[in-house]
Amino acid sequence: MKKVATRFAPSPTGPLHIGGIRTALFNWLYAKNKQGDFYLRIEDTDRERSKIEYKDQIIKSLKWIGINYKGEEYIQSKKIEDHIKVANELLKNGQAYNCYCSSEEIEDQKKRARQKKIPYIYDRKWRDKGEEDAPKDIKPVIRFKSKIDGKSILKDLVQGDIEIDNNTIEDFVILRNDGTPTYNLSASVDDHLMKMTHIIRGDDHKINTFKQIQIYQAMKWEVPSFAHIPLIHTIEGKKLSKRDKASTLDDYSKIGIMPDALRNYLLRLGWSFKDKEIFTLEESIKHFNLEGIGKSPSKLDMSRILSMNEHYIKNIDENDLFNQLTDYCKLYKNEIKSEKKEKIKNSLTFLKNKAKTLEDIFNNGQYIITDDVNFNQSDVKLIDDKAKKVISDFNNKFRNVEKLSKETLEPIVNELIKSNDTNFKGVGQPLRIALTGSKFGPGIYDIIISLGKDEVIKRLTNKKLN
RNA sequence: GGUCCCUUCGUCUAUCGGUUAGGACACAUGGUUUUCAUCCAUGAAAGAGGGGUUCGAUUCCCCUAGGGACCGCCA
Numbered sequence: 001m002k003k004v005a006t007r008f009a010p011s012p013t014g015p016l017h018i019g020g021i022r023t024a025l026f027n028w029l030y031a032k033n034k035q036g037d038f039y040l041r042i043e044d045t046d047r048e049r050s051k052i053e054y055k056d057q058i059i060k061s062l063k064w065i066g067i068n069y070k071g072e073e074y075i076q077s078k079k080i081e082d083h084i085k086v087a088n089e090l091l092k093n094g095q096a097y098n099c100y101c102s103s104e105e106i107e108d109q110k111k112r113a114r115q116k117k118i119p120y121i122y123d124r125k126w127r128d129k130g131e132e133d134a135p136k137d138i139k140p141v142i143r144f145k146s147k148i149d150g151k152s153i154l155k156d157l158v159q160g161d162i163e164i165d166n167n168t169i170e171d172f173v174i175l176r177n178d179g180t181p182t183y184n185l186s187a188s189v190d191d192h193l194m195k196m197t198h199i200i201r202g203d204d205h206k207i208n209t210f211k212q213i214q215i216y217q218a219m220k221w222e223v224p225s226f227a228h229i230p231l232i233h234t235i236e237g238k239k240l241s242k243r244d245k246a247s248t249l250d251d252y253s254k255i256g257i258m259p260d261a262l263r264n265y266l267l268r269l270g271w272s273f274k275d276k277e278i279f280t281l282e283e284s285i286k287h288f289n290l291e292g293i294g295k296s297p298s299k300l301d302m303s304r305i306l307s308m309n310e311h312y313i314k315n316i317d318e319n320d321l322f323n324q325l326t327d328y329c330k331l332y333k334n335e336i337k338s339e340k341k342e343k344i345k346n347s348l349t350f351l352k353n354k355a356k357t358l359e360d361i362f363n364n365g366q367y368i369i370t371d372d373v374n375f376n377q378s379d380v381k382l383i384d385d386k387a388k389k390v391i392s393d394f395n396n397k398f399r400n401v402e403k404l405s406k407e408t409l410e411p412i413v414n415e416l417i418k419s420n421d422t423n424f425k426g427v428g429q430p431l432r433i434a435l436t437g438s439k440f441g442p443g444i445y446d447i448i449i450s451l452g453k454d455e456v457i458k459r460l461t462n463k464k465l466n
Numbered sequence: 467g468g469u470c471c472c473u474u475c476g477u478c479u480a481u482c483g484g485u486u487a488g489g490a491c492a493c494a495u496g497g498u499u500u501u502c503a504u505c506c507a508u509g510a511a512a513g514a515g516g517g518g519u520u521c522g523a524u525u526c527c528c529c530u531a532g533g534g535a536c537c538g539c540c541a
Binding site: 009010013043044045046049050076099103106113114116117119120121159162165168169172176177178180186187202203204205206207208228230233235237238265269271274277278294295297298300301303304306307308314350413417423424425429432441442 | 467468469470471472473476477478479480488489490491492499500501502503504533534535536537538539540541
């Protein structure tokens with residue numbers, strides 16, 4: 001058996017969206033599962049639109065989610081000479097030909113076909129014409145001599161056998177009249193040069209595959225296996241594009257979605273393994289296969305991403321969570337001061353309790369991180385005279401507490417409930433607002449213990465409460 | 467318009483001819499927690515429609531409907 005080799009081949013013409021990430025993930029997992037190699041190829045031959053920052057974003061995104069590729073990234077534009085060489089060889093072998101139609105001529109034909117509502121296909125005008133008829137003033141393009149008769153079958157590893165009439169594939173351009181190669185040529189040559197065994201990509205490439213296979217055959221190259229995975233759709237049911245909001249990785253990382261959670265979500269989007277929902281990285285490598293990929297497109301579901309993230313927040317090692325949290329804050333919020341970090345770390349067990357994202361944890365821990373209590377304006381209105389009395393009563397008793405724990409604090413609260421003729425809420429809520437600025441948050445004892453005695457007293461006597 | 471693909475709860479999906487059609491998310495209800503959340507339990511929720519094939523179809527075949535992708539000298 002040949003060693004499996006797969007690749008992810010994005011073009012750096014826009015930010016990579018999570019559909020692309022999923023394609024990369026599937027390729028990577030397939031290679032890992034087969035103990036093969038996974039490569040990254042940057043298809044930057046569109047000089048106009050390719051941008052270095054998009055290339056960097058692609059590399060960063062893959063790294064973020066934990067996909068590593070073998071060697072350096074393969075830069076397609078550096079291989080153009082190889083592509084041209086193949087075009088010329090096809091020309092020499094009679095598998096391709098010079099076409100002297102001007103682009104205006106072609107455009108005109110297309111327009112007319114559209115008006116008549118008949119399908120446009122290049123009329124193969126120059127397929128059998130001799131060079132002696134060639135106009136001197138037009139630089140030709142090279143077109144591939146596509147099969148005209150019969151049918152072709154693509155044995156797709158996901159979609160099954162797909163059969164089309166060969167005459168629906170036109171004689172496509174492989175070399176432009178400026179001498180640069182087009183996508184189908186470049187992709188085939190590169191995949192061959194890179195010794196790809198399996199091409200796993202979005203099913204928007206299906207038609208290209210029929211073209212590319214013909215190039216392989218014409219060059220007598222071994223044809224790789226193909227697997228076309230269904231696209232990810234938006235809620236509206238359309239192909240996910242770079243313009244869709246919440247489509248890039250950064251959109252997710254900035255709200256505090258963790259890489260492992262998104263990886264797990266993406267894995268299960270369009271792929272399944274029995275009823276299993278949660279996959280560690282090792283498990284996903286172990287179980288991934290092409291048979292588990294469904295044939296129908298799937299929609300992105302934010303609530304599922306969130307709940308997956310919540311699962312990871314609650315279940316991963318707390319040190320790991322803490323590290324991810326501090327990295328997250330450094331990147332997207334304010335870096336947590338080192339003296340606060342210890343408090344956050346000790347409080348993570350309850351801070352993470354009501355969090356779906358790292359941002360939620362950050363918000364829950366806000367009262368620890370910032371020195372000045374940030375009062376929620378509508379909550380602070382709940383501090384009436386009765387509440388003020390509860391706060392000052394609590395403070396008077398609290399001053400005498402030696403050791404902060406639920407056991408030492410609870411009697412005080414219970415006493416206040418009685419003496420103020422109220423319930424737990426009547427005591428807990430004013431205290432929480434005084435200490436954190438909000439009526440929502442962790443349990444009151446957790447808050448007090450996490451702040452420490454001095455800080456609690458300081459906040460209970462905050463002038464802003466009056 | 468042409469070619470190709472798809473169709474199970476709202477969403478992601480299981481089922482490889484015989485199931486009370488299962489799970490997860492979301493949703494609803496109840497319980498625990500002397501607030502909120504967590505957690506636990508319970509519930510509602512699906513085979514697009516019509517024909518075949520078969521003792522038996524969600525599953526195989528055909529038609530219809532709906533949806534999608536592609537149709538560049540972009541990738």
